[in-house]
Amino acid sequence: MTSTDILIVGAGPVGMALALAVHGGPHRVTLVDARERGAARRDPRVLALAHGTRLTLERLGVWGRLPATPIRRIHVSQQGGAGRTVIEEDEYGIDGLGHVIRAGDLAAALDDAVAHAGIAVLDHCEAAPDPGLPGRVRLTRGDTVDTLSCRLVACAEGGMRADDPDIEVRDYDQHAVICMATPAQAHGHTAYERFTPSGPVALLPCGTDFAVVHTAPPERAETLLALDDAAYLATLQQAFGTRLRLVGVSRRERFPLQLRVRRHPVADRIVWLGNAAQTLHPVAGQGFNLALRDVWALGEQLRGADDPGSPAVLAAYLRQRALDRRGTIGFTDSLVRLFSNDIGPLRHLRGLGLLALDLAPPLRHFVAKRMMFGARAWP
Template identity: 35%
Template sequence: MKQDAELWDLVIVGGGMTGALLALALRSLTPAKIALVEAQTVSSQHPGFDARSIALSRGSVEQLKRWHLWSNLAPNATAIADIHVSDRGHFGMTHLAAAQFGCDSFGHVLGLEDAGRQLQQALINAEIDFFCPDHVTALISHSDYQEVTLDSGRRLRGRLLVAADGAQSFVRQSLKLESEHIDFNQSAVIANVILDRPHAGRAFERFTEHGPLALLPMAQGDGKCMSLVWAMKADEQARYLALSDGDFLHALQGAFGYRAGKLTKVSQRHGYPLIMSVMPRPIYHRCVFVGNAAQTLHPIAGQGFNLGLRDIATLVQVLTPVLNRGQDAGASEVTHDYLAHRRQDRQATLTAIESLVRGFSNQAFPLVLGRNLGLRLLSWCPPLKRPIVSAASGWPLRRLS
């Protein structure tokens, strides 16, 4: 028999990085009554806390410090001190060093599985009603609240429902809300690789004939481990996933070169389709969509989670005074305020990422020539690097009025 539904200020669906950080940030700043629903405990099979890594910009790290949440993540993070960008088989190449710009790093690389354990423990310790493992099976909209029914039979009523449940958002599908898709005809091979020497905090982006290839420094393996994301056509991905470890390392070394050293070992490889999906309007009646539930990006510039973190930073800014005054978190003016303050940054980021993918995944001669001239110009004229570094590592979050 179902229990009577309780009323929360917020019900957050999805306890991955985005949902967990939102709950913890709001709980530290407001007296809000918060419920968080997460389907899985942390393991390598958790879709939000699996063996992958994410890149956190310097601005994202600073925001997490302001919320006093960075200490939960820092032990599993590796600083990016240098970035090397090159185009295989062409003359385009540039190098960015954080020290040249008066900072100790451009950001950090975060291992998701270990970070997930830290965040789920923080949720348990905080005054947050954490329903895990449990998942939403039904959703009903009411005039004054959203009601979700959990697989356990529990019913939760939230004045504001926050969907942080990923690219295949159950909330979005239940409400039959529109999401636009851009298929780049690419998939990614994702794995961890071991080098024969320490990476020294260097990150690499290399544009190959197959697609963009990124190697990001990780703390594991005595500083010799790097996280690989290699975008390529879907049929090529199937072939590379089927290779033996030795043959895969040989192919990867051939595409990447030896600037990071010799590749000696590769972990289990995983494949992910690369489709940009965007909700044109990531709000609904008493409902806000954040992170991958609102938009998913191509990993070419490592901006997906950073954009999602700016989603929740804006939501925290909008909600904090509302919740501290004891007002309705799901009121129409609240959700529309959030939408208005996300529009510019969100659209600019989506446009930039689409342009990068089309420009750097194309082997047409004019585009190859243009991007190589651009990379070489950055090397020849260092002052041109500053606005690029500022945009990539900064925090373009508009101040709320």
């Protein structure tokens, strides 16, 4: 039987960030992943990183290696209705309201940092915590099976089975179609969020192009995938009207969208983070940002703990993160349900809400700061 102090299951960005957050403290850390080393470098998704996430990545020593595109202005509107709001970075005295980065680039920077730190990584290895023996994990690597003993298991990926009674699931009946789009003129570091009757559509500045996140019902998403580039470009252009002009799109992919929430993200010597704890709709781009806030808070608790898996340590982490987790999940879910329909009274109400954000700076600042720093942000 082998042993470590903290076993992190999942060597994606969340798992590697946690390993770096705990590294240098009193506990031995081991990462384990079912894929080959560096598989996350091929992740095709694009992430919108909040300003608070940038600060966390700076603390982890990887921010300076990232080819990130700053968001200096956010334009929010709805199709077929009045009302819009604009958020500018100058109102907050920061370099970027957020940043956009390819998930594969983030994984590469974290993987390089993990290697430089000498953190142990077991790849091609399946890890299964023993529900009857807290702190025991069955490791399967090819034909070899071993048992590992640890004081804390941190599950950073997967395991959100729909038949698990601890998992709350809401199917939004939407898929996300993702691609890159080329603007006719420089994007000026402006991000666009456009609410349409079938779902939100986001354009995020990424390099010189826009990353597109186009949500739609499954049948509509299938149709969007089947369109040739010219036809899809025309559809995307119609969603945004004349406020900008697009001249090209890349190959498209799609992903189903659900809300999945683990009601109890800690148990006896085990904690769940990232998409092992919750998966959110991409509207407002809060999923990864919430995960990084969880990572940093847990890292702080573990670095100062004699026993990283003790009930007191995990309870303190849970208390610290409860408000932000509950608030971010609720905010994201409410946005989807409020803005992904074409009901007349709601359309007018949405327009009034966007207008209020535009005309009332305190209200706009309240929303913006929570987007940047989470639900615990001070007004």
